[in-house]
Amino acid sequence: MATAKTKQKILKTFLDLLSEHPYEDVSLPLIAETAKVKLSEMRSAYASKLKLVAAFLEQIDTAVLDERDEDMGDQPPRDRLFDILMSRIDAMAEHKEAVRALHKAARKDPALALDFNALEVRSQKWMLIAAGIDVSGVKATVVAQGLSVAFARVIGVWLDEEDEGMPRTMARLDKELDKGTSFMKRLNKLDGVAKGIRSFFRKASERSGRRGDRAESGREDTDLGGEAPAGA
The missing domain is CATH 1.10.357 (Tetracycline Repressor; domain 2)
Known part of the structure; x- marks a missing residue:
């Protein structure tokens, strides 16, 4: 596990190298070599550029x-x-x-x-x-x-x-x-428009749900009212 000090050294080395070379030329092995750290430490600290x-x-x-x-x-x-x-x-x-x-x-x-x-x-x-x-x-x-x-x-x-x-x-x-x-x-x-649209559809959905509940309740009442007496 790379220490905070090692990570800071690697980062500084990376930035220093970037000041002198194109990004594509600054490889992880070059950073490790310049920072004088093992590749394993490099891998532990920063696995990619x-x-x-x-x-x-x-x-x-x-x-x-x-x-x-x-x-x-x-x-x-x-x-x-x-x-x-x-x-x-x-x-x-x-x-x-x-x-x-x-x-x-x-x-x-x-x-x-x-x-x-x-x-x-x-x-x-x-x-x-x-x-x-x-x-x-x-x-x-x-x-x-x-x-x-x-x-x-x-x-x-x-x-x-x-x-x-x-x-x-x-x-x-x-x-x-x-x-x-x-x-x-x-x-x-x-x-604001989007919120208004969402509010409209939410309220419409709620109204539709209430109408559905009333309609269902009406059907239940009708069913009960038309039920034949026991033993008829």
């Missing part, structure tokens, strides 16, 4: 959640989410070249992109929670999926930006959140 990517995203999630600004609670949801996502970019800054390698790999390999997307959706659900945006069930997945796609576009701008103030990145995030706000309004309307 995707698990290493998941660990990296979880590390970013943790950094954002730990640094969440409690004073943003009285701000509009959009502003809170902007702050959270910028904090996410700040947390990634140390590993910008590794993020670049992951970004390039996803653009070249659609199957890998789907795997990365599933991990990012999970992370974005936590970003929504951190921003105090209350969504649940299927709606939470839909919103997190949209946010994942939008954030990927923002990351594309960030990777090409050299200005430390990140004006282009922030402008793109503003634009994506504006589109997201419009989407949320449409989604809420659809959600």
Whole structure:
């Protein structure tokens, strides 16, 4: 069983290698050799590169959640989410070249992109929670999926930006959140319509059930009324 220290060393080695090599060239044996750990330890710690990517995203999630600004609670949801996502970019800054390698790999390999997307959706659900945006069930997945796609576009701008103030990145995030706000309004309307339809059919079903009960009761009364006396 790999220790927490060994797992951290392996993850750091993976990110360092990604900073210098394409994702497809960074193999598990190379990571193990560079980190100076046995393959058995590698297997115990991370059985695949995707698990290493998941660990990296979880590390970013943790950094954002730990640094969440409690004073943003009285701000509009959009502003809170902007702050959270910028904090996410700040947390990634140390590993910008590794993020670049992951970004390039996803653009070249659609199957890998789907795997990365599933991990990012999970992370974005936590970003929504951190921003105090209350969504649940299927709606939470839909919103997190949209946010994942939008954030990927923002990351594309960030990777090409050299200005430390990140004006282009922030402008793109503003634009994506504006589109997201419009989407949320449409989604809420659809959600309201869907709830209305479900309520209509539920009430119709209840009325139908009551009519069926009355009809059944009437038939029982008729049957009893027409029964011949015993011994007739």
